[in-house]
Amino acid sequence: MSRSSAHPGNAGTSRPSAPGARRIIRLNNAFQLLFNLLWWMPVFYAYQRQAGLSDGQIFGIQSIYYIAFCLFEIPTGLVADRLGARNCLRAGAMVMTAANLAPLLAPTYTGFLAHFLAIAAGRSLTSGAASAYLYDSLRAQGAGEHYLKAEGQARAWGLGAKVLCWPLVGPLMNLAHGAPYALSALSAAGSVVCAMVLPGRATSPPTAGARRRPTALRDATAALRTLRATPWLALVMVQGVAVFTLSRICQVNLFQPVLLDHGIGESSHGAVLAAMTVAEALASARPQWLTARLRPASWVTLLSLAMAGTLAGLALGGPWTVIVLLCLFAAVCGFTYPLQRKLVNDAIPPGAPRATLLSVESIVDRAVCALVAVAAGSYLEAGRLDALLWHSALLTGALVAVWHLALRHSAGPVPTALRRSPRPQPYRDLMGK
Incomplete structure (x- = not known):
């Protein structure tokens, strides 16, 4: 590109x-x-x-x-x-x-x-x-x-x-x-x-077949061929699935059970959710703060581990600690989401069916969420919320370790998608401020 x-x-x-x-x-x-x-x-x-x-x-x-x-x-x-x-x-x-x-x-x-x-x-x-x-x-x-x-x-x-x-x-x-x-x-x-x-x-950048509108079958075939020929893209997508699954399950499915388990009544849930949203919004607005110091892929890895540690902490802290950790978890999600989107988009080669490939990631993401939601329901019915939080944190750490092993054994040079992002022009020039 x-x-x-x-x-x-x-x-x-x-x-x-x-x-x-x-x-x-x-x-x-x-x-x-x-x-x-x-x-x-x-x-x-x-x-x-x-x-x-x-x-x-x-x-x-x-x-x-x-x-x-x-x-x-x-x-x-x-x-x-x-x-x-x-x-x-x-x-x-x-x-x-x-x-x-x-x-x-x-x-x-x-x-x-x-x-x-x-x-x-x-x-x-x-x-x-x-x-x-x-x-x-x-x-x-x-x-x-x-x-x-x-x-x-x-x-x-x-x-x-x-x-x-x-x-x-x-x-x-x-x-x-x-x-x-x-x-x-x-x-x-x-x-x-x-x-x-x-x-x-x-x-889009001109390609050999740009004059003909591709069929759905050709797009699907091209997407699968791109994933097979670009191992970096597949690895980045796997990393994204882990991040988005953790975020979705904690902030949507487990949010109220965690608060109730620590004696925080439903009347306070709106205020806690608002505080979490503020934390996520502030982090989402400034993801470029991180990219000047480490590669985006390294930051996503570190942020994934931070999310795992926060989940484990939810099983240990009291009510106020839980509220602070939930806000911290939301802030980490805010930093991670735009970084992960950029990683995936940069890893997609020119001329590849971008929307189809991004949908592939969403398919896997929601499929994993469906499985995790079923497992979470089983844990909650058995009264094992703390075990669910600990097991989620440990599983995340293990997946990050496997991801890095796969990264080290991947052939070929490090692609642009995993290098440090260049410093952009002042954003106010684009926003007219």
Whole structure:
């Protein structure tokens, strides 16, 4: 992948493209904020309980959600490379809008199941397409070196919006019980508007077959061939799966059980979740602080070990220690996510089906989450939460060790994706500040 057009010293090339890059970044920030602003997230468990669902039904729906996400990821990544990432973002936003209306129209087991199935479809349509669109669009504008900061800042804006909105969910539910889902649908509708006004499809570097639109089968074959020929890419994806699984399981599935186990009542969960979100948002906004000192891959490894240590600490500390560790865990996740996205994108060779490859990672990620969620449910039913935390930490450490052994025995020179990132131009030039 050539980066000459985006080099800081190539001012003649990068300066004229700045307005287009600024527009892409701002629209991406707005899309990510509105698309991911799920007002119902802090209360969906209680909401479903009040609707008459049992614990078995609620966690059963979550397991089905993970599996459905895997199944939906298979075709949607291919669709993104075939029809364009921007069209996938539009479709995903429309599906998300409809998904958030389902619990209002049918507050039953069937309605909530349909809701989460549609959420899985909407997220799978955008999971690889959003990252691919931003990466390719900034490269086409000669601003590829700003991708890392743009990815992190979009996530930070989204997390900041959650901090402001989630404390309002309780009072709003007292006024109108279905307010969290209605507001989520309204936010998703706003993301539809953002997707509609995104600039046209980014032009990728020319390849031998660029004149012909690839078929879905050709994209899938090319993705598998790329993984087989690029062991670094496969290793980076495995590292990402471990990170995202830890983050998802701790912050979504185990968040409330851990707090309840340490005597922290449900009335305080919103405040703790807001504090965690602030920590993650602050870290997500500044991932470039780390890359000037170590390689991005080394940082992701160290951060993975920090996440594992934090999980183990949750089994030992008291209530206040647990709250601090949860915030620390969230901050580590905030640093890790944009670094991992950049690692994967940089490891994908030019001309490869980027959205399809990113969807492959999401498929494996959600499949592992589905298995871990089942295991976590078994641990919790047996009253072994502390054992679950310890075993998760030990397993993470073992996987990191295996990953480094595989890295050392991989043939070929160290690719650019695993080297220290160059220092980009001042980000304020792109954001017009």
